[in-house]
Amino acid sequence: MPEDKKNEQDHFAEVYHLIMAAWGSQAVRAIATLSVAEHLDSGPLSAQDIAERESSDPDMTYRVLRAGAALGLLTYDADRGTFSPTPMLGVLHGDSPTSLKSYAQAAIGPAFWLPAVLLPETITAGSNQAAQALGSNVFEYFGKNPEEAQKFSAAMTDLSAPVIREAASVIDVGTAKTVLDVGGAHGAFVSELVQRNQQLTGSVLELAHVAATVEDEARKRGLGERITGVTGDFFKAVPAADIYLLKHVLHNWDDVSCRSILSNIRSSMRPGSRLFIVEMLVTDSGASSGAALMDMAMLFATTGQERDLAQFDALLTAAGLRRTQTISIRSSYSVIGAEAL
Ligand SMILES: C[S@@+](CC[C@H](N)C(=O)[O-])C[C@H]1O[C@@H](n2cnc3c(N)ncnc32)[C@H](O)[C@@H]1O
Known part of the structure; x- marks a missing residue:
């Protein structure tokens, strides 16, 4: 009406x-x-x-x-x-190629629902109340609740599947031999790129409880020989690769933390290495509804936020990187390509 x-x-x-x-x-x-x-x-x-x-x-x-x-x-x-x-x-349905079964269970499961209830208090306090709601930040909470963590990683895969297909189709890997998905959950993104590019081998840098699942997931996709899970902390160090993927990670973190992740990627880059960030972009005229609602989850559950292109540029520059391309894909997501300055 x-x-x-x-x-x-x-x-x-x-x-x-x-x-x-x-x-x-x-x-x-x-x-x-x-x-x-x-x-x-x-x-x-x-x-x-x-x-x-x-x-x-x-x-x-x-x-x-x-x-x-x-x-x-x-x-x-x-x-x-x-x-x-x-x-x-x-x-x-769990078998649907466009399933949101795991997402339905995780996105409004305790890890997000409990901090969400404290959204008004979050805004008043100026910081998320996840520790009050969960006893720790959301990623530490997952570390202590493996079943929920498993659901969350599966949820990320559910939500990501169409975005990943489109992102992988616009990434030109060139002559790269190795691809590292930084905070890549079960490795769905790296799997898609490796499947499309026979010369590539992939790895996923993740927290211990997630990294342990990467190779099983890769085997299920018939990629057991080409994908490895690497336990690590992207705030401490990132292994070297020709291509780095960073999807739906920066939005979880405040600017200082993002600069630390990006600087660690920059430090391990070899000549010719490239980074591809996949995130929702908010625009000057206001966020798209998808990005604006996703931003609420970042507000109550993390220290992060959805960002616009100028904010990504500032983060990249501060970490010694520069944006080389921006390709809009579906539902306010973009692929942002970057290389060392
Ligand atoms: C929102 S999820 C995104 C997962 C995946 N990239 C995707 O788009 O589906 C963020 C990921 O970062 C991982 N993570 C959080 N803190 C980390 C750290 N310090 N080092 C490595 N990975 C971390 C989490 O385990 C989680 O899988």
Whole structure:
């Protein structure tokens, strides 16, 4: 409806829906966790059937499925008492090439949900309240909660898959032989580049609990011989490579920390080494909605932020690097190429 035709009731309803979306997203998370999409592969099922398969409470399972139907993920056949999937539910299926199953579980799981509740206090205090909500910063929290950490890395892979495909398609690796994904989670990005470029071998620099999973993931992709996981701390040192990838890492950190990561990359660069940063870009005219909402997560859970191009340039220059190219890809993401000054 055009803005000028809306009345007070419409605005009330819109804002009410924005507020209720928080509870709806937890229903989506529960539906993902109960693997409802996978169970319905075999045809319509009742809440009781799903509860038996998941060892969950049947009445409560029914209530969350009913909420799923209200959200458009399911349809309900009242005569048979069964639920069927809508095409939307397919996105919560673990086998879907465009799955958001892990993202649904991690993005609004305790590691983010608990600090998110303290957003107003964060803004008043001028710093995130993650330590108050989680007992430590979010990455240390993952170190102590391996199951959640595993889900978070899988979530990063879910969210990243389409961005990675597009980013990899615009990166010209030239004659490079080695590629290092700095803070590369399970190594999805490096895998995509290695798959597209037969001369490349890849590695992923990660915290110990993530690095330990990289080679298993690479084996699953048939790349066990070409990808290694390297345990390390990008604030201390970064191993040498011809190409460095830095995707969705700088937005987690304040400027001082970003300069430290970039300086460590710069120090290990060989002649001809290049860096490719993949991040959402905010613009002068205000952030795109995707970047502006992602920025909220950076606000309540990290010390970072989404940045504009001038901010990236300043970080690069301070670390002895310069931007050589900027390629816009999907959903306000860009690939920013850089080399040593
Ligand atoms: C937001 S995730 C991005 C993951 C991946 N690059 C992607 O785009 O899907 C940030 C990653 O940085 C890693 N990380 C955090 N602190 C680190 C450190 N000090 N050294 C190395 N990796 C770190 C985390 O484990 C996490 O996988």
